[in-house]
Amino acid sequence: MQTDDAAVVLELSNVVKSFGAVAALRSGSLSLRAGSIHALIGENGAGKSTLVKIVAGLYRRDAGDFRLDGVDVDFTSTAQSKAAGIAVIYQEPTLFPDLSVTENIFMGRQIVGRFGRIDRKAMRHEVERLFTRLGVSIDPDRPAEGLSIADQQVIEIAKAVSLDAKVLIMDEPTAALSGVEVERLFTIARSLRDEGRGLIFISHRFDEVFALCDTVTVMRDGAYISTFPIAETTPADLVRQMVGRDVTELFPKQDAVIGEPLLEIEGLTSPGIFHDISFVVRSGEIVGLAGLVGAGRSEVARAVFGVDEYREGAVRMKGKLIPGGRPNAAMSAGLALVPEDRRKQGLVIDSGVGRNITLAIRDQLAKFGLITTGAENRSARIWASRLEVKSHSLDTVASTLSGGNQQKVVLAKWLATNPDVLIIDEPTRGIDIGTKSEVHRLLSELAGQGMGILMISSELPEVLGMADRVLVMREGRITAELDRADATSENVMFAATHASEQHS
Ligand SMILES: Nc1ncnc2c1ncn2[C@@H]1O[C@H](COP(=O)(O)OP(=O)(O)OP(=O)(O)O)[C@@H](O)[C@H]1O
Ligand SMILES: [Mg+2]
Known part of the structure; x- marks a missing residue:
């Protein structure tokens, strides 16, 4: 556990980094102790990732101090940072898809046995040992391709541990993880902490920050603001430090006149992915689509919009059939989809x-x-x-x-x-608390103007606060449809985790 006199492993003070006219970091500071999990929080664009990239050797600082175990360092490559014992886990892991799990972990430093041959058995054995220690069950021989993001992150962590990294940095690692996967990640993080390593954890989710971290540093506009022991602060305090004012995290949906059905889905089926999905989205209505990660919600959204094909069923907009597999036809009919993976699917x-x-x-x-x-x-x-x-x-x-x-x-x-129906997948993922309520207010306003909104969200408070009606999916099926009044977190969670009577 962290104590006040534990050694400082990594220290950044008054770090400056500009890109042309953009001052990404004006004065970044952070002091990480051994055996500590240190949260780094701040609004979008506050400079968190830039600070991390300097530590990782991706960027060079313009000014300021950077010490590792009390020694000044100035990395000019990621290899130098790695060699110094720093491991960074990004939100999107960077494994080689064609190589096996073992090969990925030993990338660039194979175990060589007698006669100078690569000792695959020894490497495999080492990976098994690592996985046992981290409590994960992934086949060391399988290719990295097709592994979930959560498993890929675990492999990156295993790699860091096998390199005996003393500093592990995780930049929004949980954004694409389900609840169980987050718990596994936290268990691993805690055991690394207990071994005396220092961890930096970046997240926009306060529940995670409070569950995992012992210390928190707040940044705003490229500058260090404050550091607290987690036990001596509250979410409301932190928001004030981040934003510089009070904000309400959730903006409940305003009442709107619920009108005609706009989007009608009937019996949509894609074998093995989702089955017999039927629902309606009316004008002025926000329909929440809840469920665990992997329940098939995004897949339904993609099929409705025509990005993916489906085998059976029908999609209608204002009574008119929309042909499957044609996003352009869906768009012309007044439908829009904001995808989950926005960096890959939505941005040039x-x-x-x-x-x-x-x-x-x-x-x-x-x-x-x-x-x-x-x-x-x-x-x-x-x-x-x-x-x-x-x-x-x-x-x-x-x-x-x-x-x-x-x-x-x-x-x-x-x-x-300005679509008639907006399908929005995880509207506030990766978005800071200050802007979150703004996004909610905007969605509410659009519904008030007659737009129909289908909102997929893994954040229960968001679903419960915003939706007029909640559909819950589990393993590719709709297991419950709850009116706003009946949509409690217990009811939604139950339907998300238990097979419904009607459907079994
Ligand atoms: N390579 C770059 N070129 C120009 N500007 C950059 C570059 N990298 C970062 N910036 C700018 O630096 C600022 C800080 O960005 P950074 O990615 O560090 O923010 P962040 O705190 O990680 O935010 P988020 O929570 O949204 O991930 C932003 O204004 C960003 O546009
Ligand atoms: Mg970032």
């Missing part, structure tokens, strides 16, 4: 913020002969500011935005199309 990473936002409405603008830079910029500016996208200008290249700000750009892009 080399294009500017403004161009990304207007990407989906360029046809509309063109139709009215309006596709002038002026019209495009006007529309982009409105949505960028409504979603509080923090970027230098509308020309800022999307890849240089912070993770959360990339999310906001994709949201803006689809909201700008």
Whole structure:
């Protein structure tokens, strides 16, 4: 356990990093002790990932101090950082898909036996030992391809442990994990802490920060704000430090006139993925789609929008059948989908913020002969500011935005199309607490104007606060449909984890 006099393993003070005119870090500071799990929190664009990338050797700082075990360091490559005992687990793991689990763990440093041959048996044995110690059951011989993100992260952690890393940094590792997977990750993190390693944990989820960490450092606008023992602070305190004002995390949906059915799904089936899915989304209504990660919710959304095919069933918009497998037809019919994996599916990473936002409405603008830079910029500016996208200008290249700000750009892009029905997958994942209530307020406002919204969310408070009606999925089937009044966390959790009587 951490004590006040435990050695400081990693110390950053007044670290500065600019990219051209953008000051990503003005004064980043953090002091990590051995045997501690240290949370690093702050709004989107506060500079958390930039600080981590300096430690990882991806970026070089412009100024400031960086000490490891009391010794000044200045990494010019990730290899140097690794060799110094630092391991970074990113949200999207970077394993080689074609190589086996064992080969990935021993990447670049194979065990060589007698006669100079690679000793596969020894490597495999070492991996088994690691997995037993970390309490994971993954086949060391299988390829990395097809492993869940959670398993891939565990493999990265196993690799860090096998390299005997003394500092382990996790940058939003839980965003794509289910509850069970988060628990496994936490168990591993705690045992590494107990071995005396230092861990840095970045997350926008306060429940996780309070469950796992012993210390917390808050950043705002590229600068260090404060550090507390976790026991001496509260979520409300931390939000105030992060945002500089009081905010309410959730914005309950306002009453809206619920009108005609807009989107009607009937008996949608894709064998092995989801089965007999039927529901309706009406004008003015927010329908929540709850369930555990892996229940098939995103798959249903993708099929409805035509990204994936389905075997049986029908999708109707305002009574008109939409052909399957054709997103363009779905869009013309007034449907929009904000995908879960926004970086991969929703963003043109080399294009500017403004161009990304207007990407989906360029046809509309063109139709009215309006596709002038002026019209495009006007529309982009409105949505960028409504979603509080923090970027230098509308020309800022999307890849240089912070993770959360990339999310906001994709949201803006689809909201700008002004669809009749919006399907939105994990609307606030990766988005900081300050902007979260803003996204909720916006969705509520859009529903108030007659839009129908299907909202997939793994965050129960979000579902319970926002949805007029809650559908719960489990293992590819809808197991419950609850009106707002009946949608308690107990009822939703029960339906998400137990087979329903009607369907069994
Ligand atoms: N390579 C880059 N080029 C230009 N600007 C950058 C680059 N990397 C980061 N920035 C800018 O630095 C600022 C801090 O970004 P950073 O990714 O560190 O934020 P963060 O705290 O991790 O946010 P989030 O919670 O959204 O992940 C942002 O304004 C971002 O646009
Ligand atoms: Mg980040």
